[in-house]
Amino acid sequence: MNHPILFLVDDRPKVLDALAADLERRFGADHRILTEGDPGAALAALEELAGRGEEVALVVAGQRMAALPGVQFLLRAHELHPAAKRVLLVGRREWTPTNPAVRAMTVGQIDTYLFEPWLPVGRFLYLPVTQVLADWVPSRGPSFEGIRIVGPRWGTRSHELRDMLTRMGIPHGWYQATSAAGRRLLAEAGEDGTRLPVVVFHSGQVFVDPSDAELAAALGFGTRPAAGSYDLVIVGAGPAGLAAAVYAASEGLDTLVLEPRVVGGQAGTSTMIRNYLGFPRGIGGGDLANRALEQAWLFGANLVLAQRATGLRADGPRRLVRLSDGSEVGADAVVVASGVAWRRLGVPRLEALVGAGVFYGAAGAEARAMEGQDVFVVGAGNSAGQAALHLAKHAASVTLLARGPDLAASMSDYLIQELEQAPNVAVRLRTQVVDGAGGRRLEGLRLRRRGERSTEEVPAAALFVMIGGEPRTDWLAAVERDDRGYVLTGHDLLGPDGLPPGWPHRRPPLLLETSLPGVFAAGDVRHRSVKRVASAVGEGAVAVQLVHQYLDRQ
Numbered sequence: 001m002n003h004p005i006l007f008l009v010d011d012r013p014k015v016l017d018a019l020a021a022d023l024e025r026r027f028g029a030d031h032r033i034l035t036e037g038d039p040g041a042a043l044a045a046l047e048e049l050a051g052r053g054e055e056v057a058l059v060v061a062g063q064r065m066a067a068l069p070g071v072q073f074l075l076r077a078h079e080l081h082p083a084a085k086r087v088l089l090v091g092r093r094e095w096t097p098t099n100p101a102v103r104a105m106t107v108g109q110i111d112t113y114l115f116e117p118w119l120p121v122g123r124f125l126y127l128p129v130t131q132v133l134a135d136w137v138p139s140r141g142p143s144f145e146g147i148r149i150v151g152p153r154w155g156t157r158s159h160e161l162r163d164m165l166t167r168m169g170i171p172h173g174w175y176q177a178t179s180a181a182g183r184r185l186l187a188e189a190g191e192d193g194t195r196l197p198v199v200v201f202h203s204g205q206v207f208v209d210p211s212d213a214e215l216a217a218a219l220g221f222g223t224r225p226a227a228g229s230y231d232l233v234i235v236g237a238g239p240a241g242l243a244a245a246v247y248a249a250s251e252g253l254d255t256l257v258l259e260p261r262v263v264g265g266q267a268g269t270s271t272m273i274r275n276y277l278g279f280p281r282g283i284g285g286g287d288l289a290n291r292a293l294e295q296a297w298l299f300g301a302n303l304v305l306a307q308r309a310t311g312l313r314a315d316g317p318r319r320l321v322r323l324s325d326g327s328e329v330g331a332d333a334v335v336v337a338s339g340v341a342w343r344r345l346g347v348p349r350l351e352a353l354v355g356a357g358v359f360y361g362a363a364g365a366e367a368r369a370m371e372g373q374d375v376f377v378v379g380a381g382n383s384a385g386q387a388a389l390h391l392a393k394h395a396a397s398v399t400l401l402a403r404g405p406d407l408a409a410s411m412s413d414y415l416i417q418e419l420e421q422a423p424n425v426a427v428r429l430r431t432q433v434v435d436g437a438g439g440r441r442l443e444g445l446r447l448r449r450r451g452e453r454s455t456e457e458v459p460a461a462a463l464f465v466m467i468g469g470e471p472r473t474d475w476l477a478a479v480e481r482d483d484r485g486y487v488l489t490g491h492d493l494l495g496p497d498g499l500p501p502g503w504p505h506r507r508p509p510l511l512l513e514t515s516l517p518g519v520f521a522a523g524d525v526r527h528r529s530v531k532r533v534a535s536a537v538g539e540g541a542v543a544v545q546l547v548h549q550y551l552d553r554q
Ligand SMILES: Cc1cc2nc3c(=O)[nH]c(=O)nc-3n(C[C@H](O)[C@H](O)[C@H](O)COP(=O)(O)OP(=O)(O)OC[C@H]3O[C@@H](n4cnc5c(N)ncnc54)[C@H](O)[C@@H]3O)c2cc1C
Pocket: 235, 236, 237, 238, 239, 240, 241, 258, 259, 260, 261, 262, 263, 264, 265, 266, 267, 268, 269, 270, 271, 272, 273, 274, 275, 276, 307, 308, 309, 310, 337, 338, 339, 340, 341, 361, 382, 383, 384, 386, 472, 475, 522, 523, 524, 525, 530, 531, 532, 533, 534, 536
């Protein structure tokens, strides 16, 4: 098997040779490094490679080439090798908004950039190239599969498993029970395939139709609190909960984090977060979540997966959180960071096809399976825009459906520009999905333009629904919420006498404190929260400071 190619183009021989030599030293063992000084000859070589079915992982082009500037070259190279990551080599002394890298990154014409000179080489060459190569998806799929699953490709449970493993960053493979490989795996596992899915770990462990708790435990996570009581219980392991866990544990609080699914929350479903401070080239949401998880773990936070908080009550100064297995865990203070969950479309035929062509979020887990298909995304927010762009890397066509007259009110400008530039993305405004078609899988959609009575049927392999979220806080009857279920905190609780009704103290509630003293809310679950990763992280950190203040006063 040929190693994937790193293809370098620059019309300055010295620069080209130095870059090739530096890349060879670090990446030469498992990549072939090819160079070309003339952009025309480089395009011809790339065309020939495409014709031979060779895999190009990276194309690096110098912006200052006389015959064809790097960005234009990369646009043409992308047509020949759509999966290859595009890297622009730019001058380091051009810190102006007019630097071609700024616009090219903004509108998604390149995946990353390298500074020239790229010294020190570890920080300015190897790190960005390693990062972009880590995001490159080889067409052959992962060579190592930590987990192999035999079962139907489509269906709610199949989709849930795939989403969980993808978000945890675990390489896995999927096999139909009727295929030769599937039959072989079943035989090796000693299973006859009457109950599916069968999940086979690399270690040899076999699970038949496992629950989330069984899988989480097999992956080494706790699924029940080890103790009956903690200083702090954090509900939810999205950005707000993970930030609270990092700060609380690092500041010496005995901390438990409860999470029913996978760490990362909504951010974990985002394919690329570009506006989080400190990540100029962007960071995948799953990657950010897994880094935060490691950080919380290293500071000593206890994480319990596959457990949902189902109730909260006060017993004197103790706060008791009920878990989905019926047990209770005690705490001196609680941070509620349970975020929001996807709003449902509410179309019965489409709800019946969830996991079988209809997906809430989850563009990351399913994108590869959309190769060559016509897919639809519903929504007008940043999450819908990001999903459409991610899916466009694989699908034949992506149609973004939005109910409103434009995207500007709800989507960031950089995403709108990227959507406009993407050749296989279409945006249909003032359009609603009113029905779906398909038996075992989604086959088509019925669309209606706003203000019109007639409908139109379109073939569709998949529908990704991203129409915003709503808090699932029905388990939080003990605290005041607004009429949409968001948790009220601090100033928003105050009555005419400057204190919340029924509040037991003379002091007002602290900034993020709820109507139940010692219980705080952070992130998207909070009334009038900002709905950004950075603000959720900030509130998680602030909540811990307020927990300290609360505990000091107790
Ligand atoms: C696809 C997508 C792309 C996005 N892109 C960006 C972006 O580029 N930039 C940006 O700034 N923001 C982005 N956002 C918004 C950002 O992700 C959210 O604002 C952020 O994740 C909110 O964090 P949170 O911790 O408050 O809540 P969430 O992320 O919603 O996490 C809440 C967690 O709590 C858990 N939970 C829920 N109920 C319970 C319970 N009863 N018990 C225990 N745990 C529970 C959930 O499983 C979840 O893991 C994006 C959102 C989406 C969906």
